[in-house]
Amino acid sequence: MSRFGRSGPPPIRDTYSLLVLNITFRTTADDLFPLFDKYGEVVDIYIPRDRRTGDSRGFAFVRYKYEDEAQKAVDRLDGRLVDGREMMVQFAKYGPNAERMYRDDHRGRDSRRRSRSRSGDRYGRDRYRERDHHRRSRSRSASPDDYKRRGRDRSPSRSRSRSYSPDDDRKGGRDSLSPARRSTSRSPLKTPPPRKTPPPREGSPARRNDDRSPVGRNDDRSPGSRSPST
């Protein structure tokens, strides 16, 4: 998918990978190509997609031929408004050529001290991670689980719903809680509501009102309202 129109991934001899984050889910490599190509020689652009849906994950990888151009693109395109969203450009930390970056890190370090503060504190995007730890909606958190499920038990329709509690599968609690939960909702129509039985507060002073309680209920329970004979 990293091909702009070519076939197969280009050779990674001296290319530097840039990680583009915060891009829209609709942004494609073709949209980022003209943007990054203006600041340097883009060797390849790759956008990881979902294995199931095939949609973009919201980030892309841009490979530059030289680190100078790559670093420049980071400062220039970082925070750039694309499709109505600011994309964050940064050097790829992991990857096939990640080792190369560490090698030149000693000389590319001084180039980093740039006006990075202009973007980041103003957007305040960092506050989201602290506020919500479980903010993940449907990211690849369940992706690895889906693969394992498919190998042991093929249940595509159920694998999605079971992603929330993969522990019950091995515990066998699946069958245990089934009858328990079913007993309550099994016959909600004929069986009285499973309301929690109130603790016996006979010794409670407030219970003295019980003297008038049966009176009020008795009135409500009068056959007049129970059996409205027409």
Added chain:
DNA sequence: GTTGAGCGTT
């Protein structure tokens, strides 16, 4: 039709 931290091959 949605979502929003991260790290990559069809």
